[in-house]
Amino acid sequence: MKKWRLAMAALACSPMIASAASLEFVNQSSWEIHEIHVSPASQRNWGEDYLGSDILEKGDSLTLTGLEAGSWDILVIDEDGDRCILEGIDYDTSDRDRWVITDNDLLACQSAS
Numbered sequence: 847m848k849k850w851r852l853a854m855a856a857l858a859c860s861p862m863i864a865s866a867a868s869l870e871f872v873n874q875s876s877w878e879i880h881e882i883h884v885s886p887a888s889q890r891n892w893g894e895d896y897l898g899s900d901i902l903e904k905g906d907s908l909t910l911t912g913l914e915a916g917s918w919d920i921l922v923i924d925e926d927g928d929r930c931i932l933e934g935i936d937y938d939t940s941d942r943d944r945w946v947i948t949d950n951d952l953l954a955c956q957s958a959s
Contacts (some may be wrong), residue, residue, distance in 0.1 A: 863869050868910060868913070868943075869884075869911075869944075870907055870910075870945070871902065871908045871909075871910075871947060872906075872907045872909070872945070873892055873902040873903065873905065873907070873923070873947050874904065874905070874947060874948050875924070875947050875948055876949050877924040877925050877926065877928075877949075878902065878904075878923055878924065879901065879902035879923070879924055879947065880897065880901055880920070880923055880924065881897055881923035882895065882896045882897050882920070882921070883895055883896070883919055883920070883923075884896065884910065884913075884918055885918065885919050885921075886917070886918060886919075887916070887917035887918055887919050887933065887934050887935075888906065888917070892919075892921050896908060896910060901925075913937065915937060915938045916937070917935065918934075918935050918936075918937065919931065919933045920932040920945075922947065922952075924952055928955065928956050929954070929955065930951060930954060930955035942950055
């Protein structure tokens with residue numbers, strides 16, 4: 847299982863704190879995750895793709911650290927180009943959150959679109 851760990855000073859995702867907080871994405875879905883973007887909830891544009899040329903296969907994880915406290919939006923795009931958006935996720939300096947991405951999560955996003 848590959849693990850990608852990225853340290854970011856400020857992210858466009860769910861609000862997190864600079865040194866203590868982190869956000870881990872774990873793919874337990876049947877689909878590959880090709881993009882993960884985070885953005886402050888107050889911005890209209892998505893930030894960079896934190897996977898870059900990497901792919902989050904089933905069982906893989908990505909941990910983002912160094913996030914500032916606040917309200918963040920998260921965009922996940924799977925291998926079919928389906929988009930799943932979580933809006934207004936609030937974090938503070940003591941958070942260490944984990945989002946296990948499942949088939950149900952991705953299918954719920956598709957049906958909501």
